[in-house]
Amino acid sequence: MITLGEYIIEKQHQFPNATGELTQLLGAIRLAAKVVNREINKAGLVDIIGATGVENVQGEVQQKLDLYANEKFKAALEARGEVCGVASEEEDEFVSFDSARSDSKYVVLMDPLDGSSNIDVNVSVGTIFSIYRRVSPCGTPVVLEDFLQPGHCQVAAGYVIYGSSTMLVYTTGHGVHGFTCDPSLGVFYLSHENMRIPDDGVIYSINEGNYLKFPTGVKKYLKYCQEIDPASNRPYTSRYIGSLVSDFHRNLLKGGIYIYPSTASAPKGKLRLLYECNPMAYLIEQAGGKASDGFNRIMDIQPTELHQRIPFFCGSQNMVETVEAMMREYSANE
Template sequence: MATKDVNTASSARDVRTIDEVVEVIATTAPEIRTGLPSRRVAAEDQNPSGETQMAADIWADELLCERIGALEGVGEYASEERPESIDVGNGPLSVALDPLDGSSNLKPNNTVGTIFAVYDAPLPAHGRDIVAAGYVLYGPVMTMIVARDGSVDEHIIYDDASYELVREDISLPENGSVYGFGGRVPDWTDEFEAFAREVEQDDSRKLRYGGSMIGDVNQILTYGGIFSYPALESAPEGKLRVQFEGYPIGYVLETAGGASSDGTKSLLDVDKDELHARTPVYIGNSDLVAKLEAALE
């Protein structure tokens, strides 16, 4: 499960395009953050997954679509807020985003983020087609995680849209110290609940769950441990979208030397042919994810 064997860009042109995608996301992030206070209200529509959209969801999607779509090397753009991918050019790479992960957290003023993945294939693509992925976390400090070319790096993004590399080649801490499990407890499967109770009994680990996946994932990347949005009795495929959340987060964690799983295999090996398909998500230190898979057998 743990691996540094990840996809890399296949040409100088692709490398340049990835650089440009990362730059667009970084330089757009301060504008998105500044615009959130006036867009904390629900929009009239639902997204393709049937969730109520916030005004901020739609606005962030439109901003990023316009700017990423203008890049010469990008051929397709897709997001959680759109029913289908759209052709934006003739470039070989595709970009898929969750423009504002955790937007329901805007009302209580909790953590939100932007998740992105660059695929060397048409959409919907496969996890093994990713050549770069990452996220922006709109926390007390605005940071961006980028996984590419076998390395995970962290940048601080400043209000003037400049950004600075602050950590290179991040690896998960060997002894994970936090955990977070999503979904309603009465809706957990018996097997997952038994695993969760075992994790809770370890005094060396602390519960960290904020209801914004990207904030919870960043806790795992920082401290090590395990995060799960599991298969539920009412939703065997879980809640999170493969293309926009499962693949990119799996790519980040595996590039950092951790593991990802849908309960039986790496998230990067999940095979779904619908743009908005869902998957259970389990990510963290390799030993904990292996125990999780054994518990679910």
């Protein structure tokens, strides 16, 4: 049984001039995840579920656990000293850590609690994180450009899923590895090494309630998924939880595609490029899959703002390429 800490140290040789800072940073994320997991498991027993009545910068009502998770992850990251600033879905602007060491070289972008509205009904939720090296000089305050980096510049990314078991899944560019928490000890053990997504799948994940608002290419793809064709294992199975981490995790293990396209009411899409799409794109590519906005590779998109939204197509490579072909075919007529 290999623990998360042991595994990270064992793989440190993969990084040129490794100094252990990234190891400490991932350790801070592990600690915060355990604290948040403890509170999630008490939902319904203590006053920590429900809305706060306050909206975040995206106009979404914040849940009590959104704010709790945000504060715990910020505190854990600041305490270690390897991080000079964070950007969060729950913060209007990025946060600079004045207490960071002068040589702190990393910034973290995060969705501290993805799918938090599902906690009230005991559905799996998660935390998504993305790590970059700053581009501004060490010893100076972080600047916006430190956070507005394309996804291919990520040093590491991952997520924690709080479900029937709690798992931390991460990549540093050398495969995707999953660790399951032993609740009796509070220790994450290696349970899924070198996770790979099948090239094809039989699951599609999308909120079909918005069908009438979808682009024509997405509508055509959904009809394709529902057609009877034994040679390609169609019709596919529709599975949509409404928590990105949960839907992504299932498709990663079993093969499938997750789609959150643009709609008539959200022409730029809904998911955040920096907090959700880039880290998931890094993970899926490292697992052998593909992530796209319907036309372009997610990790090649140059961010222009902290809370930028984009359409998101992510999963098994052949499935993503099929929907991309349909998007290109029908976009010219829209």
